[in-house]
Every structure is written in C-alpha cells, then in structure tokens.
C-alpha cells in the first residue's frame with residue numbers, strides 16, 4: 001500500500017491512519033481509544049490510481065466534463081500543496097483555497113476542534129493561506145490533470161466596502177490555472193464576509209467579477225465558470241432572495257453549503273461550545289434543506305454542488321436526491337477516510 005505524501009499537516013494527520021498502511025497496518029476495527037485520539041481506523045483501502053468514471057463519459061456541467069460526481073471541498077488543501085497526491089484518491093474534482101490576495105496567518109491556535117462522537121468539526125481557521133499568487137504559481141506546475149476549482153475570498157483586514165477589489169485581484173491571479181472559481185461569501189470566520197450574500201452587496205460583486213471574466217476570457221482562451229458558495233445559516237427567506245438574484249446574474253453555479261455557526265442539537269462534544277463553523281454530520285439536514293430550496297427555485301438545470309455532512313454513502317445519495325449535481329466531501333474524510341469516496345460513488349449515479 002503506497003504512502004500518500006501530504007504537505008498539509010491537518011490533511012496528513014487526518015488521512016495518515018488510512019493511507020500509511022504498511023505490513024502492520026490495522027485492518028480497521030475502530031476502538032474507543034482510536035476514536036478519542038482522533039485516529040479512527042478503517043480498512044486501509046487501496047489508493048485508486050485515477051478517477052473512477054460515473055459513466056463512460058462522466059458528467060457534463062458548466063462546460064466541463066467531470067469524471068465523477070464526488071469532489072474535495074475547499075479548505076482541505078488551502079495552498080494547493082497536495083493536489084497531486086489527493087488527485088490519486090479518486091475524486092472527480094478538487095477545490096483548493098480559500099485564497100486571499102495577500103498571505104495571512106489566520107486565527108491563533110487552537111482554531112480547529114474535533115467533535116468525535118458527533119462526527120463533526122468546529123473550525124475558526126480564518127483563511128490561513130499563502131496568498132493567491134503563491135498558490136497559483138505552485139499549481140502551475142501540478143501534475144494532477146483533473147478538474148481544479150479555486151475558492152477565493154478577501155483578506156480579514158480589507159475593509160468590507162473594498163471586498164470587491166480582493167475578489168477581483170484573486171480572480172485575475174488564479175484565472176489561468178483554474179477550471180472553475182468559487183466565490184466564497186459564506187465562511188463564518190472572516191468578520192462581515194457573510195453580509196456579502198445580501199442582494200445589495202452580492203449583485204454588484206458578481207457583476208464586477210463577471211465583467212472581469214469577460215476581459216480575462218480572450219486573454220486565457222477559456223471561459224472559467226464562476227460559482228457562489230452559500231451559507232447554511234441563510235434563512236428560508238434569504239435563500240429565496242438569493243435564488244431570485246442568481247437567476248438574473250451571470251453566475252454558473254452554486255456550492256451549498258459552507259459550515260454553520262448554529263449548533264444543531266443534540267451535540268455530545270464539549271467542543272461544540274467553541275466559536276467557529278461547524279461541519280460534518282450535524283450540518284447535513286440544514287445543508288440539504290438549503291439545497292432543496294435552491295433547486296426548487298432555480299429549476300433542474302442550474303448547476304449545484306452539494307456539501308455538508310456527507311459522512312456516508314447514504315448521506316451522499318440524500319444530497320444528490322435533494323438536487324445536487326455534484327458532491328463535495330471534507331469532514332467525512334476525516335472520520336471515514338478516503339474509502340468514503342468509493343462508497344459514495346458506488347451508490348450515487
């Protein structure tokens with residue numbers, strides 16, 4: 001079993017128990033001690049050599065052809081160090097970032113908490129990243145040949161009224177290396193960011209970015225789809241408003257959803273009280289409720305990527321049935337390991 005080399009420390013720690021393998025590797029009964037230590041074991045599944053096709057031709061969406069419907073969500077490989085390794089796990093696509101124009105350290109540690117009995121995480125990382133230019137440069141020399149999304153945001157100390165400049169700067173910087181770009185207006189750990197989902201802010205931001213895309217398209221000889229990533233904390237009324245806006249704006253798709261600042265009960269872990277965005281199992285119900293509303297409002301053809309609480313094949317199927325064209329995993333990978341990718345693919349068509 002080949003060891004997977006991951007530079008990202010969190011990703012490495014999280015996936016090492018599944019991938020390091022070797023002759024003595026556990027065949028995977030999960031013990032209480034392992035769970036407590038956060039080194040949950042499952043059978044060290046074979047690392048697939050490529051991306052399994054959903055069908056002979058994959059999935060056509062937004063002018064791209066995805067080899068399958070299961071991708072890696074943003075925030076796992078923020079700086080694009082690990083796409084070559086992660087690309088070997090069988091994902092249909094990988095989203096790196098969030099990147100900001102200038103490098104930033106993010107919030108002081110501790111900023112990431114495991115809620116093991118809840119199969120959840122709380123994070124308040126705060127867009128720690130090396131900056132869009134460094135990440136774009138790194139990704140230029142990637143060997144990963146699959147679909148690459150880049151998630152863009154604003155620096156924490158850029159005034160909110162100047163947010164547009166940050167997103168424009170990022171789009172310009174990553175355009176050449178991205179197959180699609182996700183505009184992140186929904187992370188809870190950058191003060192004021194989620195206010196950019198208000199129609200008065202969202203409309204001008206997306207129009208500005210779409211205009212910039214018109215300029216970049218001929219330069220790079222490609223039209224990069226623009227997606228908007230939404231929060232599960234939008235009220236039903238806000239979801240309806242955003243849907244109306246998105247129908248009229250030059251946007252190619254939605255990622256639904258980011259993490260939540262809510263704490264859906266019951267939660268068993270003390271760390272649930274930590275400030276930050278909750279991901280994983282307890283997020284699933286709200287994520288698919290938002291997804292369902294978006295699908296109902298936007299009709300069958302609007303591209304939607306579903307993320308949030310896909311910790312099992314059944315959850316993947318439920319997200320697909322709620323209207324997602326594609327799925328993204330994050331917290332499920334931490335608790336179930338990369339075998340989850342194949343498990344979801346086995347039942348999601």
Ligand SMILES: Cc1cc2nc3c(=O)[nH]c(=O)nc-3n(C[C@H](O)[C@H](O)[C@H](O)COP(=O)(O)O)c2cc1C
Nearest residue numbers: 073074075097098123257258279280308309330331
């Ligand atoms: C530790 C951590 C860091 C994350 N960082 C980002 C990020 O930088 N940008 C972003 O758009 N989403 C980020 N997310 C949100 C995920 O992309 C995903 O939308 C969310 O976790 C829901 O999926 P899950 O329940 O499968 O984890 C992060 C999530 C976690 C757990």
